[in-house]
Every structure is written in structure tokens, then in C-alpha cells.
Amino acid sequence: MLWKSFISARSCDLKATPCEPLKTHFPHPRTRDKVFVMMDACHMLKLTRNILEVSLAAQALSNSVAVALRTLQDLKEYAVFQDCEATAEFIEITDRLFDILNSRNPRARGLLSVLGFVINIDTLMAMIPVLLEGQRYVLTYRFSQDHLELLFNSIRASGFVVRRTLKKLSCDVCRASLLMDAESASKDQSYHLLTLKNNGGLVIPSAGTVKVVRAAEWVFRQAVADSRRSQPIKLLEVLYMVRKRIGGEDVFLLGEHITDTRYGIDSHHHTLLTLVVSLFFKLRLHHIAKMSTLSLQKDSVRQKLTKTVLLKGQ
Known part of the structure; x- marks a missing residue:
């Protein structure tokens, strides 16, 4: 099996005697700290x-x-x-x-x-x-690997949001702030898998865009987990919470451009943040609606078997 070969190649010992614990860690190649193996x-x-x-x-x-x-x-x-x-x-x-x-x-x-x-x-x-x-x-x-999946999903969603946002922006500085060039991405471990999969056609979102999308996703998950909520979450609530989490940080690295305004009212930073969160909000609502429809089509089997199981290939 691939994972067994990977573990063995890193000096883990999975063939210990029954009376002794397995060696389920290997040294980090640089810091020499113990890196533990944990199955999902x-x-x-x-x-x-x-x-x-x-x-x-x-x-x-x-x-x-x-x-x-x-x-x-x-x-x-x-x-x-x-x-x-x-x-x-x-x-x-x-x-x-x-x-x-x-x-x-x-x-x-x-x-x-x-x-x-x-x-x-x-x-x-x-x-x-x-x-x-x-x-x-x-x-x-x-x-668990859920957290890695959430990170990769955020990067993927960010790419989708960037494509939509670019169609609505005319400011070249703001457009550039949403993207990361391929060379910079290749040096950033957060984009390692995206770099491997990119054959030239993928949009690479900037770190600031990913941060905003992850903040919006956090707000969504908090709302879903809150059993006291009687109303679905609104866009203005998401925007407020994202701005609160981001604070005064120049998350899009606009520099001096951050103070420029649009029509003398909203700053480019404010407009950009609002646009990214709004498009992600629509994407997230579409996903929730799709998953709700699928759950109804499956007669809520997952609720009946709570500890459960792959059904129909999922």
C-alpha cells in the first residue's frame, strides 16, 4: 500500500513485536523534531x-x-x-x-x-x-484530514471567486491584488498541490484573498453550528464578522492605494473586500442548497446511521 511505503521510507517501524509499541514517528529533516503519523x-x-x-x-x-x-x-x-x-x-x-x-x-x-x-x-x-x-x-x-480539506477547499473556492471578481473590477491595482503569480506560488508551501496540478489554466488566488474566504467560511460554520439561530445567516452579518476578523490589516497588500476611494465614498479596500465576500456568499449558499437537495433525495439515510458509512460511492 502507498501509505505503508511512505511511512516505512521515513524510518517508522510498523513491524514491532506485539509486546512493544510501534514506532509511529520520524524526525523532521531540518529541525529533527518528532513528526507523528496519525491515520484519519x-x-x-x-x-x-x-x-x-x-x-x-x-x-x-x-x-x-x-x-x-x-x-x-x-x-x-x-x-x-x-x-x-x-x-x-x-x-x-x-x-x-x-x-x-x-x-x-x-x-x-x-x-x-x-x-x-x-x-x-x-x-x-x-x-x-x-x-x-x-x-x-x-x-x-x-x-483528522478535514482541516487540510477545508484549507484546500478554501483555496479552490478562492480561485472561483477571483475569476468572478475580475469580471467586475476595472481597477488594475485591485485586480492584481487578487492574484499570485506562478513563480511566487511555487515557493509557497501553501500552494504546493495547486502548483503541481496547474498546467497553466488555473487561477492562483493571493494569500489575502484566501484569508478573506477562510474568514467568511469560518463565519458560515459558526452560524451552522449555532443551534440557537432561528434565521439563516445574512450577507451583511457575514461582511460585518469578516471585517471584524480582518481588522485594519491591509489584507490585499494595496499599500497607498488602500486609501483611494470609489466615487469619493468607499475605499478600494472596502469595495474589494465586499465584492469577494459577496461572491463567496452566493457560492456557499448554492453549495448548501445542493447538499440539502441531495440529503432529501437519499431519504436522510445518514441521519439514521449516525456513525456511518459510505453510501452510493461517497
């Missing part, structure tokens, strides 16, 4: 589920499935469930492991291919004592 818990759960080859009704590896199996075993009316204790225990352990490896709340109490789970356990045992020397708690969800 959600993907490990999906791989473990695929190994079981069970029906759709039992693909959610949750505690409720283990309880159901033991209940059927205790009834003694179904011979096929009389030897299911090992499966129930395996599902129960996997459920607890997932809760531990995917914690999002410091007050949460929770007691992957299988090798992935083992790697994560040994990584946490070695890494958490080090982290707790400088912080009060560790949220293991922060180790």
Missing part, C-alpha cells in the same frame, strides 16, 4: 467496516449494533447469532476507539483498517504527554 479516524472506520463484509443494516460500527447482536444472542431463538460475541466485542471496541480518536469536545467522555487504529493508539500514547506539557487538553479531531 473516519477513513479507518470505513476501511474496518469494509473488512467485515456485512449487510447495510450492520455497516455502522456503533455500540447500538453490538447491543443488538448480544440481545439476539440472549434470546437463543436465532442460531445464527449464538456465536456472535467476538463480533459484538470487536464492534464495541471499534466504536470506543472512534470516539477517542475523533473527540471534538474537551469535556467529552468516550471510552480503522485495524492497523490504522493500532498506529493511532501508539501515536497518541507517545504524543499526548508531550502536547499536555504546553496545553490543558487535546482534541483528537484536530488530527
Whole structure:
């Protein structure tokens, strides 16, 4: 497997004896600090589920499935469930492991291919004592690849927003502030994957554009997570919060041009920020509407199987 070759090439030892922990870290090539290997818990759960080859009704590896199996075993009316204790225990352990490896709340109490789970356990045992020397708690969800995906999605969305914004701008200085040239991007690790995928046709958003889009995305996610909200978020609210997060920073690097005004009213900085956030707002609303439609078409299966699972190839 590709990931096993990658890990082995970096001096990790995944072939330790059962009585010893695996070596799940390798030295950083420059600082020599320990870089720990951490598998994405959600993907490990999906791989473990695929190994079981069970029906759709039992693909959610949750505690409720283990309880159901033991209940059927205790009834003694179904011979096929009389030897299911090992499966129930395996599902129960996997459920607890997932809760531990995917914690999002410091007050949460929770007691992957299988090798992935083992790697994560040994990584946490070695890494958490080090982290707790400088912080009060560790949220293991922060180790998932969701955050990388959010970053890359922000860069991708920024490119789309830039294309639309350029069509609405006549100021050459403002247009240039939205973009980063290919040479500069090639030297910035944040754009490494974009540089690899770029055959000359991709728009490379400036760091300031990405920062504004990420701020707007943060506002969206905060609004979605707020159970007290009774009304959908409005554009003016997003603009206000983004300006609050950006503050007085010259995020688009306009320099002296930042004080220039349009029609003697709004500064170019204000106009540019408003335009970028407005276009991203429309893009985000379209995405939310699309995902809501898809969830309705699937009869809300994901809500029924909460621990879940890839459905229909997703």
C-alpha cells in the first residue's frame, strides 16, 4: 500500500513485536523534531467496516449494533447469532476507539483498517504527554484530514471567486491584488498541490484573498453550528464578522492605494473586500442548497446511521 511505503521510507517501524509499541514517528529533516503519523479516524472506520463484509443494516460500527447482536444472542431463538460475541466485542471496541480518536469536545467522555487504529493508539500514547506539557487538553479531531480539506477547499473556492471578481473590477491595482503569480506560488508551501496540478489554466488566488474566504467560511460554520439561530445567516452579518476578523490589516497588500476611494465614498479596500465576500456568499449558499437537495433525495439515510458509512460511492 502507498501509505505503508511512505511511512516505512521515513524510518517508522510498523513491524514491532506485539509486546512493544510501534514506532509511529520520524524526525523532521531540518529541525529533527518528532513528526507523528496519525491515520484519519473516519477513513479507518470505513476501511474496518469494509473488512467485515456485512449487510447495510450492520455497516455502522456503533455500540447500538453490538447491543443488538448480544440481545439476539440472549434470546437463543436465532442460531445464527449464538456465536456472535467476538463480533459484538470487536464492534464495541471499534466504536470506543472512534470516539477517542475523533473527540471534538474537551469535556467529552468516550471510552480503522485495524492497523490504522493500532498506529493511532501508539501515536497518541507517545504524543499526548508531550502536547499536555504546553496545553490543558487535546482534541483528537484536530488530527483528522478535514482541516487540510477545508484549507484546500478554501483555496479552490478562492480561485472561483477571483475569476468572478475580475469580471467586475476595472481597477488594475485591485485586480492584481487578487492574484499570485506562478513563480511566487511555487515557493509557497501553501500552494504546493495547486502548483503541481496547474498546467497553466488555473487561477492562483493571493494569500489575502484566501484569508478573506477562510474568514467568511469560518463565519458560515459558526452560524451552522449555532443551534440557537432561528434565521439563516445574512450577507451583511457575514461582511460585518469578516471585517471584524480582518481588522485594519491591509489584507490585499494595496499599500497607498488602500486609501483611494470609489466615487469619493468607499475605499478600494472596502469595495474589494465586499465584492469577494459577496461572491463567496452566493457560492456557499448554492453549495448548501445542493447538499440539502441531495440529503432529501437519499431519504436522510445518514441521519439514521449516525456513525456511518459510505453510501452510493461517497
